[in-house]
């Protein structure tokens with residue numbers, strides 16, 4: 342479980358995160374949603390310690406990241422897996438070498454065991470046949486799966502994904518969502534996902550934090566999204582075509 346308490350962050354006097362508090366639950370896909378520019382990436386960067394908040398606490402199962410020294414932070418980082426915008430694979434390495442990279446950096450296991458672990462992760466994302474291919478030789482969806490395999494290589498307790506579906510078609514996006522959800526449940530990770538994709542919200546929104554202009558407006562589940570009366574949330578979801586339809590049906594049913 343990750344608890345964010347009263348996080349505030351300003352750039353040049355402008356508040357980009359304004360007193361945000363939220364709980365991200367273990368074994369669940371926790372979504373941070375909001376329009377582009379609302380502060381999602383800044384929030385996730387604060388949570389993983391890439392940016393320092395002006396005030397507030399970030400508790401990883403009770404351990405406060407904001408009061409850690411460099412060494413403690415490095416130790417905690419080894420419990421985190423990250424999947425950032427784009428797949429950020431190394432072009433000059435094969436898929437297998439990409440997945441082995443964090444293991445080579447941090448694991449003390451033998452080469453054979455590291456390779457075995459990397460192959461296990463590739464099998465988990467159904468990519469074992471691409472082990473010897475280079476990123477330029479595979480599709481966007483496969484790159485994303487390779488990046489997921491790399492992110493889980495060190496068996497992280499916490500998984501962070503910033504817009505994991507950017508650049509993917511809707512069908513591939515659904516598969517990636519399902520994969521992230523499944524491994525989250527399977528390995529009981531605390532997974533935090535930034536997205537503005539309503540399909541993802543309805544597919545894997547087990548715990549949703551909605552932010553607007555740096556303020557947390559609403560928190561709930563995908564089922565509660567449909568019936569929420571929060572105006573800002575409704576404005577956000579009504580901007581999505583799919584969602585307008587779902588909500589209209591829902592409201593007609595409520596009217597009788």
Ligand SMILES: Nc1ncnc2c1ncn2[C@@H]1O[C@H](COP(=O)(O)OP(=O)(O)O)[C@@H](O)[C@H]1O
Nearest residue numbers: 352353357375376377378379380381382383384
């Ligand atoms: N390093 C930075 N310096 C100054 N402003 C920043 C920086 N990073 C982000 N911002 C600003 O913070 C706001 C929120 O950005 P961001 O978190 O990237 O939004 P989102 O991920 O929701 O699209 C934006 O107005 C952005 O311009």
Ligand SMILES: [Mg+2]
Nearest residue numbers: 381382504535
């Ligand atoms: Mg962003």
